[in-house]
Amino acid sequence: MSLQEKQDIVQALGFSxxxxxxxxxxxHTFVITECGGAMEAxxxxxxxxxxxxGNHRLDSSNTRAREYEDISRQQGGKESPWVWAADA
Ligand SMILES: [Zn+2]
Incomplete structure (x- = not known):
């Protein structure tokens, strides 16, 4: 998958x-919003x-998609840099 395709996915997911x-x-890539923790299955x-x-514990089959997080940070991080200070 190209970087452009990944950027498109980030935007398609509505991540701000x-x-x-x-x-x-x-x-499949998905987003957990709010505090970033897994609060419900x-x-x-x-x-x-x-x-x-539950209780901020992700299903063991799920993995962090850090590539997408990096892209979303590049796309939106400048507007809200403080959001990324806390990593739940
Ligand atoms: Zn899936």
């Missing part, structure tokens, strides 16, 4: 200032794999 990017077990909108979790 808050949230963290993760991948489900099948590699859900399902991947693409494949219904379990995503999220």
């Amino acid at each position: 200032h808050r949230g963290h990017f993760y991948n489900c077990i099948n590699g 859900s399902q991947c909108p693409e494949c219904r794999a379990p995503i999220g979790g």
Whole structure:
């Protein structure tokens, strides 16, 4: 996947200032907003794999999508630099 495609995904997900990017077990990227912690279990909108979790503990099949976080930070970080100070 090219950088441009990843940037498009970040924008398509509607990411602006808050949230963290993760991948489900099948590699679909999703966003957890607000504090960035996993506060409720859900399902991947693409494949219904379990995503999220409880008490800030992510489902063990999920992985952080740091590449996307970096892109979103580049796109929106300048407007809200303080949002990224705390990593839940
Ligand atoms: Zn999925």
